Each structure stands twice: as C-alpha cells, then as structure tokens.
Amino acid sequence: MDTLLKGGVVYPVAAAPVRDGAIAVHKGLIEAVGHASDFQERDFDEVISLSGQTLTPGFVNAHSHLQFSAARGKIPRGLSFADWIRRVIAFNASATAEEIFRGVEEGVAEMIATGTTSVADVASDVRCSRLVARSKLGSVCFAEVIEPREEEADGAFKGAAARISEMRKTGAKPGLSPHAPYTVSLRLFASLKSLAREESLPLMLHLAETAEEDEFIRRGTGDLAGLLAERGNKPGSFKAHQKSPVRLLGDAGLLDDALAVHLNTVDESELDVLAASRATPVFCPGSSWWFGRHKVMPLDAMFEAGMRPAIGTDSLASNHSLSMLEELRRAAEYFPSIKRGRLMEAATLNGARALGLNCGSIEKGRRADIISFKGEDFGGRLDSVFGAKRPEFVMINGVRMNAENP
Numbered sequence: 008m009d010t011l012l013k014g015g016v017v018y019p020v021a022a023a024p025v026r027d028g029a030i031a032v033h034k035g036l037i038e039a040v041g042h043a044s045d046f047q048e049r050d051f052d053e054v055i056s057l058s059g060q061t062l063t064p065g066f067v068n069a070h071s072h073l074q075f076s077a078a079r080g081k082i083p084r085g086l087s088f089a090d091w092i093r094r095v096i097a098f099n100a101s102a103t104a105e106e107i108f109r110g111v112e113e114g115v116a117e118m119i120a121t122g123t124t125s126v127a128d129v130a131s132d133v134r135c136s137r138l139v140a141r142s143k144l145g146s147v148c149f150a151e152v153i154e155p156r157e158e159e160a161d162g163a164f165k166g167a168a169a170r171i172s173e174m175r176k177t178g179a180k181p182g183l184s185p186h187a188p189y190t191v192s193l194r195l196f197a198s199l200k201s202l203a204r205e206e207s208l209p210l211m212l213h214l215a216e217t218a219e220e221d222e223f224i225r226r227g228t229g230d231l232a233g234l235l236a237e238r239g240n241k242p243g244s245f246k247a248h249q250k251s252p253v254r255l256l257g258d259a260g261l262l263d264d265a266l267a268v269h270l271n272t273v274d275e276s277e278l279d280v281l282a283a284s285r286a287t288p289v290f291c292p293g294s295s296w297w298f299g300r301h302k303v304m305p306l307d308a309m310f311e312a313g314m315r316p317a318i319g320t321d322s323l324a325s326n327h328s329l330s331m332l333e334e335l336r337r338a339a340e341y342f343p344s345i346k347r348g349r350l351m352e353a354a355t356l357n358g359a360r361a362l363g364l365n366c367g368s369i370e371k372g373r374r375a376d377i378i379s380f381k382g383e384d385f386g387g388r389l390d391s392v393f394g395a396k397r398p399e400f401v402m403i404n405g406v407r408m409n410a411e412n413p
C-alpha cells in the first residue's frame with residue numbers, strides 16, 4: 008500500500024525542515040520527501056493529513072531494560088548504588104515470570120505511545136528479548152552477560168554465544184552486553200568483544216556510571232567490593248588497576264565501536280580515549296536525575312569534540328517513565344546551552360547509526376518510522392516536540408499505530 012503523509016512541517020533531522028512538507032511511504036520505507044505540491048494524491052492508496060503538525064523521525068531509545076519494567080515505583084530513590092543493585096537483584100528474584108512479561112509488554116506500549124519506534128534493549132532473560140523482538144518496535148536485543156570471576160569466563164562466554172544463536176533463530180537482531188567493568192572480567196570482556204567483531208554484533212556496556220565503580224576499578228575497594236564479596240567473589244581477586252574504567256577498557260581496545268552508557272564520571276581528558284575508540288556515548292538523563300547525580304556525562308563537550316552521543320531511558324528500576332520526550336526535556340535542563348536540534352539527533356539518528364538500524368531520519372530509503380506533534384515548528388526551538396506529552400501520530404515500518412494496536 009502506498010501512503011502519503013501531508014504535514015505541516017517535515018523535520019527530517021538529517022536535512023533542513025520543509026514547510027508544507029509531505030512524505031511518500033511504500034512497503035514500509037520512505038520513498039520520497041518533498042513539498043506537498045510535488046505529489047498527486049490520486050497516486051496513493053491512502054492520504055493522511057497532518058496539517059498544523061510537525062513530523063519527525065520516531066525516537067530511537069538507545070538504552071533500556073524492559074525486563075525491569077515491573078519494578079516501577081518499587082525501588083526508592085536515595086539509596087547508595089550498591090544498595091540499589093541489591094534491590095534490583097531482590098526484585099528479579101521475587102517477581103514472577105508473568106509479572107516480568109506483563110511489564111515488558113506494558114513498557115513496549117508506553118514506548119510506542121510516547122513516540123519511540125526503535126529500542127536497544129538489554130536483557131538477561133532471553134524470553135524478554137523474544138517479546139521485544141516480536142513487538143511492533145524496531146529493536147536490537149542485547150544479551151546481558153555478568154560474570155566477574157576470571158575462572159568462570161569460558162563457561163560464561165559459551166552461554167552468551169549460545170544465547171546469540173538462539174536469538175537469531177527467533178528473528179531478533181541481537182547485540183552483546185557485557186554489563187560493566189566491575190561485573191565482567193577482562194578476559195571474558197575480550198572474548199565477548201571478539202565475538203561481537205566476528206559476528207558484527209553491536210556491543211553495549213555500562214561504563215563510568217558512579218564514583219563507586221571508579222574506586223573499585225582503580226583500587227579494588229569500596230562499596231562494590233563489598234557487594235561482590237557478598238555475591239561469592241573472592242576479595243583477593245579484586246585488582247587495583249590504577250586507572251579509570253574508561254582508560255582500563257579503552258587501553259585494552261575493548262571500547263572500539265561500543266555503545267558506552269552513562270559515563271557520568273569521565274573527565275574531559277578522557278574524551279580522546281572514547282573518540283579514538285569510535286564509541287557512542289549513551290546519555291540517560293532521567294536515570295541520572297533519578298539517582299540525584301551531581302556530575303553527569305559531559306554531553307556538551309562530547310558534541311564539541313565531534314562525537315555523536317545517543318539518548319536512552321534506562322529502566323523503570325531507575326526512572327519514572329520510558330518516554331523519550333521526558334528524556335529530551337531532562338537533557339535540555341541539564342544542558343540548556345546545547346541546541347535542541349542536536350538533542351533531537353541524539354534521540355534519533357545517532358542511536359540508529361550506532362545500532363546499525365535503518366531509521367532515525369526522514370529520508371529516502373529509510374524505514375518509515377514517523378511521528379508527529381501538534382504545532383508547526385520551523386525554527387530551531389522545537390517547542391512542539393519538547394513541550395509534548397505524547398505525539399499525535401505514530402507510524403512504525405509504514406504501519407500506523409494507535410491506542411488499540413501498540
């Protein structure tokens with residue numbers, strides 16, 4: 008079926024906005040973008056009028072854990088990082104499979120209703136990945152790996168490789184996610200990195216999230232040492248690497264082309280390491296706010312250094328919402344000096360690029376993932392987007408979504 012979407016303003020992200028714009032959609036892909044007067048309505052099976060609105064690419068949520076959606080509101084704010092992890096582990100152990108799966112489905116519906124059309128989702132349970140892969144969302148489903156004990160690296164690697172091939176069978180686009188430098192040994196990290204390279208899998212990790220992580224990696228001490236010892240790891244095995252988490256992994260070549268989530272504790276001298284690795288920083292402003300972080304990812308300096316950061320919601324264990332609109336507003340609060348158009352790039356195209364997804368901008372040949380907002384936004388303020396609770400219209404893969412078929 009051929010569909011014509013008539014704006015409004017078309018805000019493609021990768022090109023200049025078009026007033027009285029229109030988008031031709033054919034078999035799920037964008038076939039042409041131009042002025043409404045360039046198209047004949049009779050050439051289309053369906054014409055959708057979105058006049059008075061601004062059309063943008065759907066959001067690419069570059070980091071979530073839909074598996075924890077059922078934890079919404081169950082974990083209090085204000086805990087130490089180690090105590091927060093203890094609560095997440097306890098939640099995982101006590102929640103039933105039905106609760107978890109219902110949480111995944113509700114989370115997917117919330118994402119679509121708020122304009123997300125693709126997601127990078129990390130899960131330890133392959134059944135959650137399967138639900139995400141089968142949903143209407145475009146997705147990369149990351150298999151999460153946690154195993155800090157070096158002597159267990161081979162077994163954990165085999166398990167991860169098996170999960171990747173199982174995910175491929177279910178039609179998911181898989182990725183690999185070694186959880187973080189304090190929960191994955193360097194040996195296991197290196198073998199996962201090789202697997203990612205051989206199989207062209209995106210690699211995502213949590214990195215430089217907290218001062219506790221920094222202390223543990225530099226000196227092998229602190230709250231995370233306590234947590235790991237409690238989880239059965241031998242304190243004698245905790246190494247003092249004498250360098251920051253970013254330098255530890257960057258020097259070992261383990262950050263090459265990776266999506267690095269959080270990066271709250273990086274200092275600007277480390278941006279060279281990230282840039283040389285071609286890593287994509289993923290900012291989670293809602294999660295940083297939820298934890299009350301005083302120092303967050305230096306997003307402004309990253310843009311200035313020519314990097315292409317992306318944005319994600321993280322999970323409902325450390326956020327109130329899965330709406331990328333909330334993340335955009337929070338990002339603009341943290342960084343009022345960054346142009347909103349750049350934040351839009353981070354919420355769409357930059358994530359798509361890092362994940363290898365053919366979406367994130369309105370241009371010929373991309374998947375027709377398109378959303379729209381009330382108000383014609385031709386200037387750079389993008390108030391129609393940044394002020395919205397939800398979009399007026401959501402199309403994924405050329406299919407119009409509504410409240411009944413998220």
Ligand SMILES: [Zn+2]
Nearest residue numbers: 072213321322
């Ligand atoms: Zn996360």
